[in-house]
Amino acid sequence: MSQFLEQIINGLVLGGIYALIAVGYTMVYGIIQLINFAHGEIFMFGAYFAFLCVTTFGLSFWFALPLSMSLCALMGMLIDFVAYRPLRNAPRLSALITAIGMSLVLQNLARLIWGARWRKFPAEATPALLTGNAISLPGGAQVSFLDIFIILLAVGLMIGLNRLIYLTKIGKAMRACAQNRVAANLMGIDTNRVITVTFAIGSALGAVAGVMVGLREVTEPAMGYYKGVAAFAAAVLGGIGNITGAMFGGVILGVAEALGAGYISSEYRLAIAYIIMILVIIFRPSGLLGKSTTTRA
Amino acid sequence: MKNRARSTVLLVICVVTFVMIMGFSLAGCENRNEIKIAVAGPFTGSVAAFGEMIKRGAELKAKEINAAGGVNGKTLTLLFEDDTGKEKEAGLVAQRIAGNRQILAVVGHFNSACSLAGKPIYQRAGIVELSPGSTNIKVCEGSDWTFRNLYRDDFQGAFVAKYIKNVLGENQKVVIFFDNDDYGRGLKDGFTEVAEQLGLEIIATEAYDRDNTDFKAQLTSIKAKHPHLIFISGLYSQAGLIASQAREAGITAQLFGADGVDSPDFLEIAGDAAEGTYVSTPFVFELGGPEAQRMAMAFEEAYGIAPDTWAALTYDAVGMIVEAIEKGGENRKAIRDHLASINSPEKGYTGITGLTYFDENGDCAKPAYVKIVENGRFVPAAEQMLGME
Numbered sequence: 132m133s134q135f136l137e138q139i140i141n142g143l144v145l146g147g148i149y150a151l152i153a154v155g156y157t158m159v160y161g162i163i164q165l166i167n168f169a170h171g172e173i174f175m176f177g178a179y180f181a182f183l184c185v186t187t188f189g190l191s192f193w194f195a196l197p198l199s200m201s202l203c204a205l206m207g208m209l210i211d212f213v214a215y216r217p218l219r220n221a222p223r224l225s226a227l228i229t230a231i232g233m234s235l236v237l238q239n240l241a242r243l244i245w246g247a248r249w250r251k252f253p254a255e256a257t258p259a260l261l262t263g264n265a266i267s268l269p270g271g272a273q274v275s276f277l278d279i280f281i282i283l284l285a286v287g288l289m290i291g292l293n294r295l296i297y298l299t300k301i302g303k304a305m306r307a308c309a310q311n312r313v314a315a316n317l318m319g320i321d322t323n324r325v326i327t328v329t330f331a332i333g334s335a336l337g338a339v340a341g342v343m344v345g346l347r348e349v350t351e352p353a354m355g356y357y358k359g360v361a362a363f364a365a366a367v368l369g370g371i372g373n374i375t376g377a378m379f380g381g382v383i384l385g386v387a388e389a390l391g392a393g394y395i396s397s398e399y400r401l402a403i404a405y406i407i408m409i410l411v412i413i414f415r416p417s418g419l420l421g422k423s424t425t426t427r428a
Numbered sequence: 429m430k431n432r433a434r435s436t437v438l439l440v441i442c443v444v445t446f447v448m449i450m451g452f453s454l455a456g457c458e459n460r461n462e463i464k465i466a467v468a469g470p471f472t473g474s475v476a477a478f479g480e481m482i483k484r485g486a487e488l489k490a491k492e493i494n495a496a497g498g499v500n501g502k503t504l505t506l507l508f509e510d511d512t513g514k515e516k517e518a519g520l521v522a523q524r525i526a527g528n529r530q531i532l533a534v535v536g537h538f539n540s541a542c543s544l545a546g547k548p549i550y551q552r553a554g555i556v557e558l559s560p561g562s563t564n565i566k567v568c569e570g571s572d573w574t575f576r577n578l579y580r581d582d583f584q585g586a587f588v589a590k591y592i593k594n595v596l597g598e599n600q601k602v603v604i605f606f607d608n609d610d611y612g613r614g615l616k617d618g619f620t621e622v623a624e625q626l627g628l629e630i631i632a633t634e635a636y637d638r639d640n641t642d643f644k645a646q647l648t649s650i651k652a653k654h655p656h657l658i659f660i661s662g663l664y665s666q667a668g669l670i671a672s673q674a675r676e677a678g679i680t681a682q683l684f685g686a687d688g689v690d691s692p693d694f695l696e697i698a699g700d701a702a703e704g705t706y707v708s709t710p711f712v713f714e715l716g717g718p719e720a721q722r723m724a725m726a727f728e729e730a731y732g733i734a735p736d737t738w739a740a741l742t743y744d745a746v747g748m749i750v751e752a753i754e755k756g757g758e759n760r761k762a763i764r765d766h767l768a769s770i771n772s773p774e775k776g777y778t779g780i781t782g783l784t785y786f787d788e789n790g791d792c793a794k795p796a797y798v799k800i801v802e803n804g805r806f807v808p809a810a811e812q813m814l815g816m817e
Contacts, residue, residue: 134652141644247476249665251672251697265678273678348641349669349697351474357639392645398608398635400645 133271138393139386144278144347146385147285151340152362153369153377154292155207155333161309161372162329164223168230169210170337171359172237175352177203177338178345179245185256192258196342200335207334208327216323234356241352250350257346281343288336289378296374301328309372361388361404368408370421379419384408463499463758465749466525467506467742468536468546469561470513474638475663477693478538478738482560483508484731485739486535488723489746491730499750500758506746507531511542515610518542519549526553532753533558533763535745538738540564540581540611547571555760556767558749560741563687564614568790575767575790577745577781578710581611584686585618587796587813588708592657592684593626595798595811601629603655603681605646605670607662607688608635615661615686631655636666643670647677655681663688668697675701682706687796690737695804702801711737711781712797712808720780744779751777 152174159167180202184195214233218226254262261280265273296302304325307315316322340362344354365384369376384404391403411419467486471479490504498504509525511518518537525531526549533556537543543562550557551571559567559576563584568574592600602623606616616633623630631653634646647670650658658674658681660667667689674683683705685694690709695702713724713735723743727735735743749763756766767786770777776785784792798809 134648137648138645141642141648144644145642242472247472247474248693249474249668249697251668251699254699265676275676344641348673349665351641353474353639354641357641389645389648393649396635397646397649400635400640401637 133268133273134393136268136270136272137274138389140272140274140278140282141393142386142389143382144281144385145388146365146382147282148340148343148358148381149362149365149385150289150378150381151285151336151343152358153366153381154289154374155337156363156366157369157371157374157377158305158329158333160366161374162305162312162326163215163219163226165215165226166230166363166371167210167215167330167333168227168359169214169233169237170207170333171355171362172234172241173203173207173210173334173355174337174341174344174359174362175241175350175355176206176237177334177341178350178354179241179250179341180338181342182250182252182345182350186253192256196339199342200338203338203341204331204335207330207337211327211330216326234359238352238355245352247352250345252346252350261346277347281347284339284343288339292332292336292374295332301325305329361401364405364408368411368418370415370418373418373420373422376418376420383419461502462505463502463750463753464505464507464530464532465746466509466528466531466534466536467746468509468511468518468521468525468534468542469538469742470542471508471510473510473512473514474665475513475539477664477691478513478561479510481691481736481739482536482538482742484727485560485735485742486746488727488730488739489743489750492726493746493750499753504750509536511537511539511546513539513542515539515541515545518545522546522549526550526555531555532758532760533749535560535742535749537562539609540567540614541609543567543574543576544610547574550574553760554764556749556752556764558745558767560745561738562611564610565618566610566614571790572768573764575786575792577748577779577784577792577794578741579794579796580791581615582618582621583793584708584796585615585620586622588659588684588686589619589623589626589628591706591708591798591811591813592623592659593628594813595809596657596682598627599629600656601631601654603631603650603653603658604633605643605650605658605660605662606633606635607666608637611663611688612661619659619661636662636670638663638666641666641669643673644677647674647679650674651677651679657682657684660685660689662686664691664694665697668694668702671698671701671705684708687737690799690806692733692736692806695801695806702804705801706809707799707801707806708796709737709799710794710796711740712799713740714808715797715812716740716780716782723780740781744777744781744784747779748777748784 155170180199181195184190261277308325365380366377369380387407388404392400469479469482509521511521538561540562543559551573557574563581606612685707687709689707752763752766756762776783799806800809
């Protein structure tokens with residue numbers, strides 16, 4: 132029983148991280164129908180920014196996290212401005228290929244700057260709050276403070292994002308753009324600004340996930356690819372374009388991965404998670420919460 | 429009109445032929461005072477720390493050879509080819525090397541999966557592949573062109589199993605945690621077979637994927653089984669994370685890694701969690717002869733860090749190829765024939781890592797050692813089991 136609870140928590144941590152990345156994919160897709168493959172790389176840069184802040188510049192972790200978020204937000208906006216905006220009215224395939232190219236460029240840029248070596252977050256730079264020993268839950272399960280922190284942070288940010296989208300003016304503008312970008316523009320919404328803000332928010336959330344993975348696991352140039360693909364799968368599972376769907380997709384995928392590895396076979400850990408995704412897609416082609424719409428001509 | 433077109437075509441053909449002949453003869457000129465061999469390994473990617481040591485080990489040997497007058501009076505040039513530790517990339521690299529006639533031999537690849545991917549390509553092209561790091565049983569099988577200068581995983585697996593039984597105690601409950609690739613799987617099989625014969629209790633076998641960095645799910649199920657020892661059949665980067673995540677999860681079992689864990693970067697990634705970990709390895713500098721100590725000093729002087737096992741084995745591999753060129757001849761076939769003729773201890777090549785000679789497969793019998801992490805450093809374990817077959 133305690134093992135089951137521990138596996139669920141492992142899954143929730145993983146799911147929280149996937150969800151944080153997945154909303155970045157899904158928000159951008161919702162508005163400009165672009166799968167931003169470079170998003171995984173923003174996540175990776177987020178981890179590196181925080182790593183550099185605490186090692187090279189000796190900043191405190193609590194300062195490094197928001198700094199990394201802001202830098203990634205800037206980076207997301209810059210990528211949109213440089214790579215995607217000129218192609219806004221080009222065929223979708225051109226933008227998609229540009230996104231793949233951007234992802235490769237950024238990944239190799241990171242390899243060039245920081246090398247291919249794995250970087251472990253220095254133990255002395257990790258805040259004392261998060262290094263505490265495992266705490267015991269009723270039933271004998273043990274959880275680390277860091278894992279609880281990641282789950283709480285992910286939940287908090289998801290609620291925050293939800294409020295932002297449903298209660299603020301910019302959120303309303305984002306929803307309007309997602310429904311119909313041309314009509315939103317005609318109604319006087321500055322769609323380019325909305326897109327920029329979307330990129331900024333998605334990238335900042337990706338950066339949080341990056342910092343958490345750097346803290347819990349490791350920072351390396353290819354991390355964005357592996358976690359990015361899983362998060363993208365989570366976004367598809369939840370219904371791409373749907374933010375709540377991305378959150379649930381992430382959690383489902385994470386928990387499936389942990390339980391699959393724990394109880395079925397560790398050799399097929401990822402396969403099990405993806406089989407669940409494929410099954411969902413077979414029965415609900417537009418994902419769990421995605422709306423089935425006909426493609427606009 | 430027709431005539432003019434024909435003469436234009438003729439002219440073009442003449443020019444192209446002329447340029448090609450000039451080009452080849454120029455390349456030939458350049459070739460005359462240069463000997464080229466390729467060094468293929470993971471210079472980037474998740475196991476780049478191996479590649480870094482391989483590169484430096486090879487460079488140091490080449491520098492020493494050139495300082496001593498070169499190969500038959502010609503300059504030895506190394507071409508480094510990056511296979512990123514992935515078999516797909518290794519296949520491409522192998523094709524590129526095989527197609528370049530100026531390259532006389534290959535030192536590499538490092539990862540077993542990469543050596544296996546390159547093997548048929550090198551065999552078809554007829555160029556020697558001498559691996560300083562691949563230990564999978566099948567690496568040298570079925571090709572006359574593939575050799576290696578270290579033990580195989582059936583030997584290493586048996587060695588680790590015997591070491592655990594003889595040194596760490598009889599009634600060990602062991603969990604195997606293996607990297608799901610050629611190296612990790614092969615070594616796991618070699619270990620399991622002998623461990624069961626020796627009566628070690630293997631209570632679980634878990635796998636992980638090379639691309640993954642989160643091992644908590646597997647470690648949670650490992651923890652529930654309360655093992656005495658976890659044998660990590662994989663590479664240093666994942667092993668480092670496994671060590672730190674295992675300690676975080678509250679697992680106190682003894683950790684034992686295979687030679688894939690033998691890299692200074694393991695200590696860096698695992699941090700304090702590395703303490704007390706055993707690793708098996710094909711070479712330990714502290715137990716090597718005076719030549720090994722001299723090489724270690726030269727290496728530290730050149731690069732500012734101590735060499736690791738793989739730098740030493742690559743250093744020797746380059747030495748063997750050069751000897752084969754000098755004694756055999758300056759072509760691909762002569763190098764292979766010379767290496768194949770090194771088939772007894774008397775004819776063996778004595779390098780810093782000991783005596784190397786090949787069996788009919790291209791494999792060689794070399795000893796294994798054990799290191800332990802003490803105060804953040806690898807040191808030779810107090811108990812060694814040399815001379816064990």
